[in-house]
Amino acid sequence: MTEQQTTIGEVFSAGAEEFHGWSPMLWDQVGQATAEVSAPSLGERVFDACCGAGASALAAARMVGPGGLVDAVDLSGALVAIGERRAGEEGLGNLRFHEHDVTAWEAPDGGYDLVQCALGVFFFPDMDRDTAKLGALLRPGGRLAVTVWEKGALGGWGQAFKAAVETEREWPGSPQSDQLARIDTPHGLACWLEGLGLSSPQVVRRDFAVPLTPAGAWDLAVGSGTRALLTGLAPAAVESIRAHFTAALEAASVTDLDVRILTGTAVA
Numbered sequence: 001m002t003e004q005q006t007t008i009g010e011v012f013s014a015g016a017e018e019f020h021g022w023s024p025m026l027w028d029q030v031g032q033a034t035a036e037v038s039a040p041s042l043g044e045r046v047f048d049a050c051c052g053a054g055a056s057a058l059a060a061a062r063m064v065g066p067g068g069l070v071d072a073v074d075l076s077g078a079l080v081a082i083g084e085r086r087a088g089e090e091g092l093g094n095l096r097f098h099e100h101d102v103t104a105w106e107a108p109d110g111g112y113d114l115v116q117c118a119l120g121v122f123f124f125p126d127m128d129r130d131t132a133k134l135g136a137l138l139r140p141g142g143r144l145a146v147t148v149w150e151k152g153a154l155g156g157w158g159q160a161f162k163a164a165v166e167t168e169r170e171w172p173g174s175p176q177s178d179q180l181a182r183i184d185t186p187h188g189l190a191c192w193l194e195g196l197g198l199s200s201p202q203v204v205r206r207d208f209a210v211p212l213t214p215a216g217a218w219d220l221a222v223g224s225g226t227r228a229l230l231t232g233l234a235p236a237a238v239e240s241i242r243a244h245f246t247a248a249l250e251a252a253s254v255t256d257l258d259v260r261i262l263t264g265t266a267v268a
């Protein structure tokens with residue numbers, strides 16, 4: 001496991017409670033939308049990469065039925081534990097959670113019918129190389145489904161958070177946003193999937209708005225990858241960023257989270 005991957009898992013584990021607070025309004029909606037496009041069918045074997053609290057894995061497990069199987073894998077032990085609890089509450093015995101690096105996962109005999117990854121590939125150290133590793137887990141003819149933020153998604157929330165962080169520290173460029181920028185349009189995502197050696201790429205777009213309160217906006221910032229931008233700051237600086245963030249959201253009249261996603265599928 002690389003140092004960068006360990007850090008990503010730790011970031012998401014530290015914010016797991018706030019992350020899961022957004023499950024009903026955001027992550028589960030994205031997971032359901034992903035599974036509607038990836039379309040797991042009865043009896044299939046599915047690998048859910050970067051599963052978080054299980055949003056798309058739970059949806060897939062319902063769709064493959066008791067004769068199917070879903071392996072849900074994430075670096076964050078705290079999120080995996082939440083996913084396990086949710087699967088147990090639903091009695092989904094066909095859904096197994098694992099705390100592991102998805103880029104070092106081994107395929108079962110014959111490979112998976114479907115590999116899906118919602119909002120995860122841009123966190124990989126090398127998005128092309130590491131997503132190709134996910135594709136290699138498929139049986140011949142199996143499907144890869146990748147959901148990403150569309151260009152401009154979460155705009156008002158993201159701009160207010162950036163402005164607030166910049167009151168305390170310089171905004172660092174991030175490899176994740178550089179990687180995402182290559183695949184955040186339907187054309188870019190389809191071409192990228194083809195470039196990985198997969199065929200018949202298709203992209204489905206989806207958008208919806210979620211009402212945003214100041215407390216919810218902050219929870220999303222500390223319960224997702226943006227939490228890393230607060231690491232190492234003194235508590236007073238973090239509180240000051242929170243106050244600036246709330247003020248910036250109000251000044252720009254940001255009352256909704258603007259969710260826009262793309263799900264690309266392609267065949268191995």
Ligand SMILES: C[S@@+](CC[C@H](N)C(=O)[O-])C[C@H]1O[C@@H](n2cnc3c(N)ncnc32)[C@H](O)[C@@H]1O
Pocket residue numbers: 005008009012027028030031049050051052053054055056073074075076079100101102103117118119120123124224225
């Ligand atoms: C934005 S969250 C998305 C979680 C979930 N797919 C969802 O949509 O709710 C990104 C997740 O990717 C995970 N992740 C990033 N790189 C990973 C890797 N190499 N192996 C396993 N998990 C990884 C993080 O721990 C985090 O839980």
